Amino acid sequence: MHKGYISLWRRPSEAEARAVSVVAQVAGKELVREVRLTAHKEVRKLMHQSRALVDHSADGNITKMREALCAYANPDSARDGKSAMEAAVANGQVAAAECLLDFKASVRPSRLGNPALLRSALEIKDAKAKLDLLELLIGAGASVTDVEAEEAHATECGVEGHRKWIGIAAVGNKLFCAPCNASSVLVIDAHTNAMRTIECGVEGTDKWMSIAAVGSKLFCAPYNSLSVLVIDAETEAVQTIECGIQGKWHGIAAVGSKLFCAPNKSQHVLVIDAEAEVVRTIDCGVDGDDQWHGIAAVGTKLFCCPRSASVVLVIDAESEAVRTIECGVEGKKKWYGIAAAGSKLFCAPSSASCVLVIDAETEAVRTIECGIDGVDKWNSIVAVENTLFCAPRMASSILVIDAEQESVRTIECGVEGGAKWNGVAAANGKLFFAPFNASSVLVLDTDCSSRADELTSALQKQAEQRSVFTGSVDRVFPGRRLKTSFAKCLPSMVLAVANDPCRITFANAAALAAGQQAPLTLSSHPGLAVVKRNEKVEKKKEWKWIWLAIGPASRAISCCMRDGELFDPEGGVVSTDGMNLKVGSATHLLWNTVGPALLQEAVQKKHPQLLKFRISPEGAAVSVASGLCLAADF
Structure with missing residues (x-):
């Protein structure tokens, strides 16, 4: 055989x-x-x-x-x-x-x-x-x-060595990397990915760590250096501002024309006036080694990422008052880098196994488990709208955080090795990762939404001529004009009123009624079936789910019915978005990663209305009490 x-x-x-x-x-x-x-x-x-x-x-x-x-x-x-x-x-x-x-x-x-x-x-x-x-x-x-499709690729920078650059920032379509051990500033053209260097005229190790822009000028936070490095993005001239202190700062962020540097091995916050080009310090009242790595602003408040400190340092840019917020996690080298998405800030996990989340309004802190252990995994972070990306240091992947869902995933970068990149910035629809020990700049294309929107519009026009599923729209859904959002390609399976003209019924009702596993093909719409929208598994805490849609019968999912609930072979149950029983609620396959019993417990305690969510073998009636049915969202 x-x-x-x-x-x-x-x-x-x-x-x-x-x-x-x-x-x-x-x-x-x-x-x-x-x-x-x-x-x-x-x-x-x-x-x-x-x-x-x-x-x-x-x-x-x-x-x-x-x-x-x-x-x-x-x-x-x-x-x-x-x-x-x-x-x-x-x-x-x-x-x-x-x-x-x-x-x-x-x-x-x-x-x-x-x-x-x-x-x-x-x-x-x-x-x-x-x-x-x-x-x-x-x-x-x-x-x-x-x-x-997200895929990172490395572009050689032509410079070898260790601890070359730490931190990267953009002005227009040019990016500048702060020289750590390198004797030059690395400049990247965001259009062409071409690279070159600007000599800074200063030798030494661990000179500057991190960089931020105010207008067309960039400022590098001093670590071992006794001065702030200033780069004019237009003329590419470099100069220094003496600070008179061997400071040990790591991380820099701007509020208006003032820049604030996070104290790493210092008792002071360094403040730079970008217009006057003078510096001063604010006593933060906390002494220690390797305290904070990274700083980000929400409004006029700045938050410093706790590296080995057990507190978040908070700075008021207007009053210049400083205070701390307990993060509830002890240990060294926990997080490295911080960025804001809306009113929330996210700290990249270095040796911690979780992302630290800070609510800038309430100043509450919590964590998101990323499920990956190890030391020095990621070491900087940038936000692109509601998605954040963490630069891989020892990790072999980019960590991606969804700020709204508070879920995480990874994108393989295809490069192994230690201490690869340190610093990430966005320009021209791409992310650029500054080379630390790596001999290349890592580039990730993030300008996906505009391409998807363009394709969505074009597909919608095609749909007016002929359905992309099985033939004409009128033949499949008589009297209905196709209104599906083709950003997801397939219409969702949703809850609708019992007499909705797009209600669906299952072709294998008899097999389902007998408790047998059967494909969820549709008798109401021949050639179509209940399908997974794609193979992307979304996660939040102990829950994971895959969205359901109506698509070609060749892609039908198979389920069996137990007590009016549909289960797939892996134990996922057909449920509704947010466990809501209302018209328009989308459906998904839902699992609890800890155990199926917790799903039932959550339903009984928080969503008792779902106890009514029982599907007849035909799929026509969800609940006699609710008067709802399953339907295609055209």
């Missing part, structure tokens, strides 16, 4: 395929599952990259494509950075795309910089080919979120 399953890749005759099927039926599900997995791994080992497959895909030569694929050409083969699927789509080759999908080609973008497949399809001039490809790709799982 093992050889039979491997032979299926070569697309044998119908008789040979039927013979494999008969053997599988006799063998039983468990053995078949094991054999299929082994055969899949064996086929992957046999696969090879084929530049010819890319060329045949671009030309639409199906005969040559099938010959290559049956000879174990990798369906995701690439040539000059373009995959076979990208080549087929870019040239409007619908049959070639179908052939590649038949051999399990990926519909995800191959790398950052290549156009996502949907974007590429929209650029095709042939209207029919364009619509056919959109329908085909979305049916295979491509989505607008492909445009938002």
Whole structure:
């Protein structure tokens, strides 16, 4: 049977395929599952990259494509950075795309910089080919979120050495890195990623640590240096402001024309007047070593990130009064770097296993577990709207924090090693990470939303001509004009009033009623089913969930029904957003990572109305008491 399953890749005759099927039926599900997995791994080992497959895909030569694929050409083969699927789509080759999908080609973008497949399809001039490809790709799982693929890449800066630069700040589309052990300022062009240096004329180690801008001038906080380094972003001239103190400050932030430096091994806050170019100090009343690393402002209040201190240092920029807030966590090297998103501040976890969150209005503090242990993981942070990014020091990934959801995830940076980057800043829709021990600048493209919005608008126009699911909108939803937000590509499955014209019913109602696991295909809308919007698992504390949508039947999720609740094979239960029972509430698969019992406990204590959330096998009635049903949100 093992050889039979491997032979299926070569697309044998119908008789040979039927013979494999008969053997599988006799063998039983468990053995078949094991054999299929082994055969899949064996086929992957046999696969090879084929530049010819890319060329045949671009030309639409199906005969040559099938010959290559049956000879174990990798369906995701690439040539000059373009995959076979990208080549087929870019040239409007619908049959070639179908052939590649038949051999399990990926519909995800191959790398950052290549156009996502949907974007590429929209650029095709042939209207029919364009619509056919959109329908085909979305049916295979491509989505607008492909445009938002995040991938970091390193760009060599041409300078070797340790502890080169700490801190980076932008003025317009130029970024400047503060020299720590380096004898020059690193300058990066945010448009081209080109780099060069400006000599600062000062030698020494650990000279400046962190940098901030006021207008067109940048100021570097002195650590071992006896002066503040000043850079004119327009002329690129450098100068110094004597501070007369060997200060030990780490972190700098501006409020108006004044800059404040966080005390690391000092008893004083350093204050720089950017207009007069003079400095003075404020006694903070706290002595110690490695106290605070990083400073950020919300309004006229500044907050210093506790590195080894057990308190957050708070500075009033107007009165210059200082005080502290207990953070409730002891230990050394806890956090490194702080940034604000709205009225909340977030501290990057260095040796701590959690993100520190400070509410600037109430001054309450709390933590978000990031689930990753280790020392010196991340060491600076920047906010881009409601998302924050932490620079990897020892970690092999960028830590990403959602300020609204207070959830975390990571983006692999593809570079191993210690003390890689120190400092991160945003410019021209990208993030730039300052090289500390690394010989490269790490760059991450964050300008995803505008590309997604552009694609959303274009897809909406296409939807007016033909649904990208199964055919015309009128055939699938009579009398309804498609209004789906294509930023998520698929309409949500939501709660609606019982007589809503877009209510859904399940095709496998009998199997569900019998407690059997069955795909949630729809009898109300043939060809459609309940699907996962994408594979992105969202998390908050002990909860995790995946949003549900209405999409192609080929992507149907399977569930079984117990006491009126739908469970997927992994134990996720179909629930509503925020556990609300009201019209318009979206649905998701919900898990409690600690244990299923906690889900029921939360329902009983905080959301007793969900005890009424019982779905009939047809899917038509959610609750007799609430008078709601499941529906597609068109």
